[in-house]
Amino acid sequence: GSGTLEDPYVVDWAPGEAENPYNWSQLRRWILTYQLAFGTLCVSFASSAYTGGIEAMRHELHMSTVVSVLGVSLYVLGFGVGPLLLAPLSEVPINRVYSQRIVFLCTYLPFTLFHLGGALAQNATTLLVTRFLAGAFGSSPLTNAGGTITDIWHASERAIPQALYAVAPFCGPIIGPIVGGYVAEARGMGWRWTFWLMLIFASFAPVLLRRRARRLHAESGGTVHYISKFDQGRSLKLGAIMSVNLRRPFVLLFTEPIVFLFSAYIAIVYAILYALFAAFPIVFQQQRHFSTGEGGLAFLGIGAGIVIGTAINPFVMPRIYRNACEKSPDGKAPPEVRLITGCAGSVLAPVGMFWFAWTSYPSIHWIVPILAGAPFGLGMNWIFTSVTAYLMDTYTIYCASAIAASVLLRSTIAAVFPLFTPALFGTLGTQWALTVFAALSLLCAPLPFLFYKYGPRIRAAS
Template sequence: MPSPQSWSTSSASQSPPSHLHRTRFPDVPSIPPPLEEPRIYPGRGTPLNPFVVDWHLNDPEDPYNWSNLRRWFITVQLASTTFAVSFGSSAYSGGLRGVTRDLHVSDEAAILGISLYVLGFALGPLIFAPLSEMFGRRIVFLVTLSLHAIFQLQGAVCNNLATLLTCRLLTGVFGSSPLTNAGAVVSDIWNFRERGLASAIYSTVPFLGPVLGPVVGGFVAENPRLGWHFNFWLMFILAGIALVLGFFITPETYAPVLLRWRAQKLHKMSVGTIYYTTSYDHNQSKSFLQIMRKNLSRPFVFVVTEPIVLLFAIYISIMYGTLYALFSAFPIVFQQHKGFSPGQSGLAFLGIGLGIGLGTASQSFQNRIYWRQMEKSETGRAPPEARLHVAMMGSVLAPVGLWWFAWTSTPNVHWIVPILAGVPFGAGVAQILQSLTTYLMDTYNVYFASATAATVVVRSFCGAAFPLFSPAMFDALGDQWAMSVFAILSTVCIPIPIFFLKYGWWIRSKSVVAYKDTDSEPQPISATVIATRAVEIETFQLDTVPEKETETPTDETAGFTQSPYHRPSVEKEETSMEIPMRHSLVPRDKE
């Protein structure tokens, strides 16, 4: 078997290997046009053994290789969309008095508007996260956000409780898509070294939106010219702006979908005679029903079979549920006990907002820790556990803030003291969510949407339930002991980041889909081989139908090139042959 290097020194008239012969077409030139860029894929191009398309080194279509400016535009747009959706979950709470007065309903019925919205966050990801992994992020994002905006508009003009609650549920269902898919896009476009700050911004916004919602919603509802209906108009405007920005800024980013488009384009260029698949779809089921069943069931499977997802979901749910329980606690503490108006009571959430900002700023220290471990790693990639150092700090700060608030919320204590208690709580929540989110990104890679969907579902159920039983719990136990229950739950969770920092590598090693420390990074093919193949392909002629393989690949060409960053790839087959496929079967005068 001659080496690829020896091909470049052979005569131009030498007959090419038989596997490179193609059927002659009447309007196809015998010599293909020069290659724009040689592409090397494993396989034979047959229906049973198609060429396997994957990313190449420095591939401009790989989202990891897009410019920093473009990726930051996408990240900021996604963060603004997530803010618009999460803001709507709590802005409604500022107008609860107006809802009970104008619709003649009880306080409990009005609070259902909060719970049903967050319940929608639990239902939507079960469908939209798997669909984004099947059809792509962009189409799911645009369709669901459009429906979210439509139902916000319906809520702005409704005048009965049934319509109001229905709109709140449906806006939550369709608004849940950005909560899961935005994080998946961050994972799509930022590699493991760069994604620290981007994921911190994304993961902070779902908590920052609910904090600022009562501040704005309270003052809007107090204004007699606006009223509680205008909160829905405001949410509709925010959703509309996010939709327009998403349409023009955010492209498709999911690697399997982009590679499928490339494979389909190459198949079309070959006039249907050469078959392609992707490294994600190779040897996978082609049945639409089987694919749907597999994708839709994946979040449930992750909760049951992945201890990482289950424990993280429980931890995040406690933090998330506690935050929404404060929507019931703050009116009691600041309106009933301290005489605040609804708008002033909303300002009390600014303490939590300040803490969230400080927690986000601490992510820069986490990034430095991660980069130092990368430099020490033999593979150039730090383990996901390197993301958890700030989470250990946050696991302590969050219960400190809750204990502080619990026992300083009495009427005889100055109002600034319980507000300041929100600073360590907000910082701890931000640090926990940021670290756990990046840990899931590093661990589950392309399945991050399903992994985060599982956590969003569990946390949203808690966020929906906590506001319903919190008022009764505060009445029965009193402010101090009711908040102490949440503080105890948060305190019990302190060991979780420590446990995963020490044993996370072992848990990942037992998983089927999680990243393992033993996973090797794909090695790019040498530039010499690529250049040699580029010269050789220009001498190939399309003469006869291929009969059988006459060449066997050498060890040097047994792999195929990818992005230097880790992505799942197909197992190499001993019988595969790699050839550059950036030639065209279209005559030059028709290109």
């Protein structure tokens, strides 16, 4: 550039520059990563902790079974609605007000306070409306955190941070019914305390280049113009930016095969998890006469699989990535390398579901179907972490919109599944109803393999 308004200087980072997020200290980046992961955990925890006291809640507020389950569905639906605005706002370059940090701060307080609606609700309407709003405002970590992790970690360092961020949406829903169940049945507490617990739990780089460009412009007395390298060829007018950014998640979802197919895959796996929140009480509490707290403990099998997957990822993925870098002519691993663990997960998830389906008879010892949750949880973990990493590597600074598109689809489908699960069990019986879920996960199993082989060709055409 020449420093004029029409041809501004292009701003990039100098090697080793301290302001570059990639050059921040390890401690600073890890603290930020843990904060993002914990925020995601809090939001997802609240989605299922609600189910711990659902029976007592249903009787006190005079709700039908379907209406009471709406508390889960509307919260998860909020996950899909919120990112349509929050993810594009995190990509607005014109002012730091729209940065990812400000989006987190401005949405997390309402998310926390809307739990009061459940704790103090005197009718079903108040409960359900505040659940939806809590889900919508709490959705920002589910999408924007992925963009932040991409901005502060090099691709070669990203495996562990990505795993921590990606596992939180699944750990939270597993912990929720266990804690919520025991809180709801504890003497002197009851179902309202599950909401107080949610309240307590919740309360507990491109942006910097744009700031630098504005600062350099100001230091020149306004006579020399600069632009971030990410904004070359783009309009910086707010109206144009918002128009493009608000449309981007939909454009990616419906025009990018990578985003659509993997979003559909994650949506089905995620929906199966939320359908199990309606299925486990049938299998373990109605048929095996577990208490509410014991019914929550049945999720430990899935939780164990998630923990195992999280523990293995830091040892496996960095090694795979380094080997791919060494074999690559340009020293950079292709995004498809991220899908290797997803290929293994796509096999494990349906194995776990078929195992659970046909060992759920009351005559079979209760530990057998609980153990079936381990391969499902492990497979689900690896599918989610690998696909999220693949989207981050493929769409880089627009990964927040790509992940928002994924969250929209998965949250919409996951919101519906718990509503028809009881009817499905009543019509088909426990074993065949669970087999339907297993077959859905099996139907999607080839996707990671296909994209691992044909992904470069598909990306080149996108």
